[in-house]
Amino acid sequence: MTLLLRRLSLLVACYLLAFAAVAAEPIKQEDPFALAQEVAKRTFGRINNEQPKIQADPEHLKTIVVEELIPYADYRFAAYKVIGQSSLKKSTKEQRKRFVEAFKGNLIVTYAQLFTEYNGQTVAFLPGKLSDENYATVKTVIQQPGRPDISVDFKMRRNKKTGLWRAYDMVAENLSMLSQKEAELRGLIRQKGLDEVSAMLEQKNQAKIVFEEPEKEEAP
Known part of the structure; x- marks a missing residue:
């Protein structure tokens, strides 16, 4: 994972952990703000409660992500944004399905890896x-x-058909993780094709x- 993505990933972990103290209530998928809070609370509740299993087998974090986060991520929308309209028009249904699954697996x-990196940052909500x-x-x-905030x-x-909200991107200091994925993969898709990039992600x-x-910071 690049240093930039590691930094962004750690910021996501900080954000989610801050939601962990929210009082338990049913997930309100029609409200994006309540949804984000409740999903994070449940995710970190499991991470906290299942530490012995995680320490014995860090792969267990993947299970938590699959069960608690992925159902509320709009990974298909994000994957299609990464592919781009030009390549989408040239692709088959099977190719798109394979890439979406590979993209989801990459998430x-x-x-799961970022959840190993949290070390005490706090979050203020606007x-x-x-x-x-x-x-x-x-x-x-x-x-x-x-450090500076x-x-x-x-x-x-919001999905127009279901009315339910999903997360599709994070922007840290005006830097979009989705845009980073687009820059990393879209050119490769044009050059090598969707199948080869899907195989690379797999x-x-x-x-x-x-x-x-932890990575050591360079002296100024």
Whole structure:
């Protein structure tokens, strides 16, 4: 994982952990802000309660991500954005389905690995807002002692058919994780084709979850 994505991933972990203290209530999938809070609470409740199993087998984090986060991620919408309209028009239904599954698998590995990295940051929440009836932004500020605050926005989208909200992107200090994925993969899709990029992601998705040593920062 690149240093940039590691930083973004850690910010996601901070954001989600801050929601863990919210009082339990039924998930309100019609409300993007309540949905984000409740999903995070349940996810980190399991991470906290299942630490012995996680320490014995870090791969268990993938199970938690699959069961608690993925059902509320709009990974198909994000995957199609990464592919781009030109390549979408040239692809078959089977090719698109394979890429979406590979993309989802990549999210599972990324988020499972990031949950090994949290080390005590806190989050302040700003008033959320609806961009329109189908899009919303959950705004937060990551606070780290001795460092400047970092603004992080979470992009949510409402499915017009079901009326339910799902998360599709994160923007940290004006840097979009979805845009990073587009920059990383769209050119490869045009050059090598959707099948080859899907195969590449499938190979990456075999990566094991490990507890890594913290990266040392360079002296100024």
